[in-house]
Amino acid sequence: MAKSLMIVDDSATMRKIIMRTVRMSGLEFDRTEEAGNGKEALDKLQGDPVDIVLCDINMPEMSGSEMVKEARKLDCCKETKIVMVSTESGQDMIDGLMADGANGYITKPFTPEKFQEKLTPLMN
């Protein structure tokens, strides 16, 4: 069954790179959305939720970690899987994000294989 995806990153270039890498991974989404920060993502999710969110951490206005906490308070995002995509790799920080409600973590630099490995279990 086709799924929907949202990419949240303040860099338009990185959003394109993530989109390209997702395509290269062979994963298929029937709808893709983009947002430039956590607040914009939450606004869009409340209007039209998606199945999977790929989210950067360090962003202006609302960070990825704040977005995860806020998303988990919303009924519309209860089933949404949120996977963080960041250069940050400290285990304490990753553990904190998972405790706040993130469903996975992908470290930059990434490969299509990494997206496939992390996202496939969340799509079934």
Next chain:
Amino acid sequence: MLDQLTLSDVVIDAAREVFETMIFMDIETPSDAQPAVTGQAITGSIHFKSKSDSDLVIDGKSMLGSITFKGMLEGCLTISVGQSCAECIAKNMLGMEPDEPLAINDVCDAIGEVSNMVMGSIKTRIQDIYTDIEVSIPSVVTGCEMHNSLGENVSKVVASAWLDEQEAIEFTFLYREAAS
């Protein structure tokens, strides 16, 4: 505490990981480079350049991506490339054809992301020693003959390399250990 020779390897290894994984370009350091360390134990510099690599310079208009960090270790990583090389990096990251047009904002964005990823990879490699490093959002400037500095008592590692055996790229890691 890391010494400068180790840190130079860390910078190049981090850059190599990013460029090979996401930009599909090889980084080659001068094979016969002999590092020259100057200054005191904490304040010094390493330049990986050799006589046979006199062509390994960045001429004309260039781009400088920089990202600062603070914590037990504080300083700045900069990546310097020529304008055409920067465009090549951006097009490779985005999967574009060489002759496709690309806006300057996209090139800046790409070089900023490269700086961010290389710094992230460096942080991962040294976080067992420096556990509390916080990284800023990257910035990118364009110009000619650009240099960076970070005041006094700063150590400096400069690693110059070839990208795909064609374009020169320079990584500069300025740092000092924070007073305990």
